Amino acid sequence: MTEPSHAHLSVEDFDPAASSLTGSVDPAVMAELLSIRSSIDNFDATLVYLLAERFKATQRVGILKAKHQLPPADPNREKAQIQRLRALAESAHLDPAFAEKFLNFIISEVIHHHQAISESHSAVAATGVVPVVSLDGQGFVGSPESLATDDGGTNL
Numbered sequence: 001m002t003e004p005s006h007a008h009l010s011v012e013d014f015d016p017a018a019s020s021l022t023g024s025v026d027p028a029v030m031a032e033l034l035s036i037r038s039s040i041d042n043f044d045a046t047l048v049y050l051l052a053e054r055f056k057a058t059q060r061v062g063i064l065k066a067k068h069q070l071p072p073a074d075p076n077r078e079k080a081q082i083q084r085l086r087a088l089a090e091s092a093h094l095d096p097a098f099a100e101k102f103l104n105f106i107i108s109e110v111i112h113h114h115q116a117i118s119e120s121h122s123a124v125a126a127t128g129v130v131p132v133v134s135l136d137g138q139g140f141v142g143s144p145e146s147l148a149t150d151d152g153g154t155n156l
């Protein structure tokens with residue numbers, strides 16, 4: 001049986017030569033394909049790091065909003081961001097519709113995080129015992145003591 005795609009694997013387990021084409025393609029073509037794929041793998045790694053940093057920043061915004069009872073979403077800010085991203089995409093020869101969809105996808109995830117932070121924050125204010133949802137949505141981090149700090153216990 002093959003591993004389910006969500007099984008926890010470390011970076012070292014990645015096989016850059018994994019392919020459904022192995023053995024059925026001219027070796028020179030395969031070599032060129034693998035060479036281009038190694039750049040794709042670097043881009044994908046960079047995207048993960050960039051997204052992680054962006055979510056760290058938006059988590060700080062979420063904590064600030066929760067502390068000051070501000071709404072999770074800011075539609076006018078989003079409109080301005082989308083206009084800018086569409087213009088940047090055009091100048092970079094990237095499909096602006098794709099850029100908009102991608103940004104909206106990320107923003108909607110951020111808003112979910114902000115709602116969760118806000119709910120945790122209100123619950124802690126009321127009871128002093130509800131922990132904070134982790135950034136990856138896989139569980140909880142922090143405690144009432146850590147929430148007393150500006151970074152929600154994340155050391156941001």
Ligand SMILES: C=C(O[C@@H]1C=C(C(=O)O)C=C[C@H]1O)C(=O)O
Pocket residue numbers: 058061072073074075077078081106107110111114
């Ligand atoms: C991060 C913020 O919260 C939300 C998420 C945004 C984003 O991911 O860029 C933008 C606006 C808000 O709807 C913010 O208000 O700056």
